[in-house]
Amino acid sequence: MTVSTFTPDFSNDEYETRTSNAQKAMQDEGLDALFFTTEAEVRYFTGFRTLFWQSPTRPWFLIVPRKGKPIAVIPLIGAHLMQTTWLDDIRTFSAPHPTDDGVALLKDALASYNNIGMLMGRESCLRMPLRDFERLRDALPGSQFTDATALVQRLRMIKSEAEIAHLREICAIGSRAFDKAPALFYEGQTLEDVFRAFRIELLQQGAEDVPYLVGGAGPEGYLDVISPPTSQRLQRGDVLMLDTGASKRGYFCDFDRNFSVGAPNETVQRSHQKLVEAISEATKVARPGKTCADIYSAMARYLNQSNSDVGRSGHGLGMQLTEAPSLTDFDHTLLEEGMVLTLEPSLDLGDGKMMVHEENIVIRQGTPEFLSKPASPDIYVIER
């Protein structure tokens, strides 16, 4: 048969190491298998990457046993692509199926395990019909399903150098696009056109996809940071913020930049400078052995504000736009070398307005490595 030209984003070693690390942790925690339904985890252990997850019709499953290679239980339409991965045991069902989208196959695959870990905690979802999950649980009366969220997050939090190389590349793409941005934007431009121009620039700079692009604009600050673009036009005196999660080989950048339309007034310039300085403060404490809460506190202290609306001032970054851990006052995760984080301090400017700034770093021995090209304290200016 003709052979696919797709190859997973890493060599087999990477997936073997991930699996073996998971298996060590499973042993420590008395888990016999891990059971996954979500894109990031299926890809993490196999290299199976496709946008087909956009379609909610078909569930996809992966089992990581305590010994041996993972087992895929997937719709037949994915068999060819899964065969490009390091897996040997690929079990398929025709989907959508009149009566059984994989439950019988799962039951067989999981029957010999007593203690099955799965994602049940913070940041997780169940990407299969709840009714099918309950059916599966009822069909396995000898097995218990245990929350393994912490175990999986601990593994995924520490990036390998191969992962960091992918992240460095997409962050460089984002940085180059932001460097070009002042030339793409102009007074009177609608936000819809601003967003479109920036998406195109990201693609031209080498991004494969731009799953996330949000932002806002307003005089001396913007109202929120999650709205889609409108026909609102950039006006002299506006601060424009764009926050992008572009991706390449399934890894994300996630940082933003602020732009002043015309020369900034003193308030705008001062706010921007404070945010950049808050990030400098964060990088002074972002060291192995410190905690997420330490980074959060360093920024909150410098800005003399806590981030109640946004809820945190940064998070993990990798195969997903946001990953564990969170930079909050209650996340006491110990920082370790290889963690990739966003630093995202925000300033409440009153009257509902705010300003946010974001960079991407790797925790290293000593000073963290910046993946995004750090913004200067002087806000970018749109001259046209």
Place this chain on the structure above:
Amino acid sequence: MTVSTFTPDFSNDEYETRTSNAQKAMQDEGLDALFFTTEAEVRYFTGFRTLFWQSPTRPWFLIVPRKGKPIAVIPLIGAHLMQTTWLDDIRTFSAPHPTDDGVALLKDALASYNNIGMLMGRESCLRMPLRDFERLRDALPGSQFTDATALVQRLRMIKSEAEIAHLREICAIGSRAFDKAPALFYEGQTLEDVFRAFRIELLQQGAEDVPYLVGGAGPEGYLDVISPPTSQRLQRGDVLMLDTGASKRGYFCDFDRNFSVGAPNETVQRSHQKLVEAISEATKVARPGKTCADIYSAMARYLNQSNSDVGRSGHGLGMQLTEAPSLTDFDHTLLEEGMVLTLEPSLDLGDGKMMVHEENIVIRQGTPEFLSKPASPDIYVIER
């Protein structure tokens, strides 16, 4: 406070009608409330649209009671955007939260309902931590959670004329981009560059986002239809297929086009023509009162093949790339005016190779309306 410039994608009437239709169905089925965790349903009833769902950190909830307006239970970061919708009752929690991402608020909001419908069936997922859902269920011993998948899918399947107008627009954008495509592609181009050029063209034609773009290329057919692009180069004699789910105002197109690199040989041309003719056969039976299975059978009979690998030959289309119903031999959903469907016959060409063709239609009294500009029986040719 400064007012947001975002307005939902439809007037309030649309959301009121959707809610009132849901409430009638709830009455018929004895449901006291519907409880949602997923983007499409939250947006369907409110107009709340944001790419922020890309971040898995925060859950978002909506309750549609049997009487009155829906109630949002959401992270504080979304409050401003939710205030642009027709909802009055917006309950917020700071998220991520050290101990409770909304469960206590949900418990209060749902406590007075005995029979709570939610999505548990085919094509659904639970977009909240399973542990939190179980906590919620335990906290509401007087309530039962009932599968309301069929009810919700029935509502969403029939599009209003306002929705169809949005779908017509994004499908026209897709058609214009495909018309330009032969000029964008050339022999020797990598698939990565093909995909990039086509994404940019879709954006330039007016798409807001391109969440889905898959395809493949190979001599006389391709191996699968879900792989990401590679550095494989287009060669004379290849058939290139691109299948796109571009979006505007949160509505998707979903259709593909096949291209012959250089003049097609007879086999390629004949396969393409057969697929176009299969769609013609489908449109002869795609009428109110017929079923999804009738459309499926018309295509399977004409092609003398069933679609075992792909699993179906089309599906619903709207706020998601794929929605209920499915064009399979077991889906006996009655067709009704206003259903928007993809027709997606595929041909197994042996040696693992296949060819797929797809169009988007609206079920009307009489002949269906094409939303995509129908492909001619002659395959597009890339001349360069």
